[in-house]
Amino acid sequence: MSVIDISDNQLQGPVPNSTAFRNAPAEVLEGNKGLCGGVKGMQPCKVYSSHKKNSGAKWFAIVFPVLGALFVSMALIAIFILRKRKSDSGDPQSSSQNPQGLFSILNFEGKLVYDEIVRATNDFDAEYCIGNGGHGSVYRAELPSGTVVAVKKFQSPLPCDQIAYQKEFLTEVQALTEIRHRNIVKLYGFCSHARHSFLVYEFLERGSLAAILSNDAAAQELGWSQRMNVIKGVADALSYLHHDCFPPIVHRDISSKNLLLDLEYEAHVADFGIAKFLKPDSSNWTEFAGTYGYIAPALDEMLDPRLPTPSRIFQEKLISIMEVAFSCLNESPESRPTMKIVSQQLTSAA
Incomplete structure (x- = not known):
C-alpha cells in the first residue's frame, strides 16, 4: 500500500511505521487528534515510558515469586539441619531436669534411648537386676545424662503363650500412661521390640516395701x-x-x-x-488374680x-x-x- 487517506475518522493511537504513512501528506491524516507517531506534523507517542512501566511490572511478577520460593526453601533446610543436630547431640542438662521430655523420644523415635538403656544395663546383666517378678525383672539403669531409671524387662523370648504376655505388657502401658497421682509410680516410656520388651519407670530409691x-x-x-x-x-x-x-x-x-x-x-x-x-x-465379679497371702492379714501382723x-x-x-x-x-x-x-x-x- 503506497497511498492512504484516513482523514476525519477521529482515530486514536500510534500510526504504523510504514512508508505509506511516513510519506503521506498532512491533509490525509487530518481530523484524527488522537493519532501519534513518527509522521511529520504529528505528536510523538509516549512509547518509552509505557514500555518502562510494563517492563517493571513484568520483572516484579517474575522475580518476587522466585525469591519467595528460595527463602522458604532455605528456611526449611535450616530447620531440618537444626533438628538433626539436636537429635544427634541431645541436651543432657534439659534431659536431666525433665525426665518426661527425655523419654517422650522413647515413645516415637526411641532408638537413642533404647541403646542407652541396653548399654546402661550391660544388655540386662544380672549385676544391674534389683528385683524379679512373675513375668519379668527390674533393672537399675543410669543414663549418660545422669538420670537414673527403673527398667522392667519382660521375659524374652516370649514363651508359647506369648499373646498373654503381650496383652499384659500393653495393659500396663495403657494403665500407666492414663493416670497421674503422687502415690502411683510414673511411667516415662516403653519399648516393644522383637528382642526386648520393657517399661521405663521413675527410680524410687528405697525399693519395695517387701x-x-x-x-x-x-x-x-x-x-x-x-x-x-x-x-x-x-x-x-x-x-x-x-x-x-x-x-x-x-x-x-x-x-x-x-x-x-x-x-x-x-x-x-x-x-x-x-x-x-x-x-x-x-x-x-471376676476370678481371683494376684498374690496369695494378701487377702486377709492376721491380727498379729499389725505389730x-x-x-x-x-x-x-x-x-x-x-x-x-x-x-x-x-x-x-x-x-x-x-x-x-x-x-x-x-x-x-x-x-x-x-
Whole structure:
C-alpha cells in the first residue's frame, strides 16, 4: 500500500511505521487528534515510558515469586539441619531436669534411648537386676545424662503363650500412661521390640516395701508413723484408681512387692500387669488374680516386734486402722466400704 487517506475518522493511537504513512501528506491524516507517531506534523507517542512501566511490572511478577520460593526453601533446610543436630547431640542438662521430655523420644523415635538403656544395663546383666517378678525383672539403669531409671524387662523370648504376655505388657502401658497421682509410680516410656520388651519407670530409691520388711535394719528405720503414711498413701492411690479414673481401674495385685518407697518413705503403687479396667455397665465379679497371702492379714501382723511398743496414741490409731481393714473383709461386697471412704477414714485416724 503506497497511498492512504484516513482523514476525519477521529482515530486514536500510534500510526504504523510504514512508508505509506511516513510519506503521506498532512491533509490525509487530518481530523484524527488522537493519532501519534513518527509522521511529520504529528505528536510523538509516549512509547518509552509505557514500555518502562510494563517492563517493571513484568520483572516484579517474575522475580518476587522466585525469591519467595528460595527463602522458604532455605528456611526449611535450616530447620531440618537444626533438628538433626539436636537429635544427634541431645541436651543432657534439659534431659536431666525433665525426665518426661527425655523419654517422650522413647515413645516415637526411641532408638537413642533404647541403646542407652541396653548399654546402661550391660544388655540386662544380672549385676544391674534389683528385683524379679512373675513375668519379668527390674533393672537399675543410669543414663549418660545422669538420670537414673527403673527398667522392667519382660521375659524374652516370649514363651508359647506369648499373646498373654503381650496383652499384659500393653495393659500396663495403657494403665500407666492414663493416670497421674503422687502415690502411683510414673511411667516415662516403653519399648516393644522383637528382642526386648520393657517399661521405663521413675527410680524410687528405697525399693519395695517387701524388701524393706525382710531386712531387720531397714525395717527398724520404718517406724510406726512412716508405716501409717504408707497405708494412707496406698489407700489414696486406690481411691484415685477406683473413683477418679474412667473407666475405673482395679489393680488386682496389691502386695508389699508392688509398693515402692521413695527417700521420704512415700508409697508408690507399681506393677499394673494384671490391672482390670471395669466397664460401668458390666459386672465387677471376676476370678481371683494376684498374690496369695494378701487377702486377709492376721491380727498379729499389725505389730512388728522389731519396733518399740507404740505409744497409747499410736495404739489407738492402729486399732482404728485395724477396724477399717477388717471392714474391707466383709463377706458381702455391698457391705464393704469403698476405697474413697477408706481413704477418708484413714485420714481421720491419722
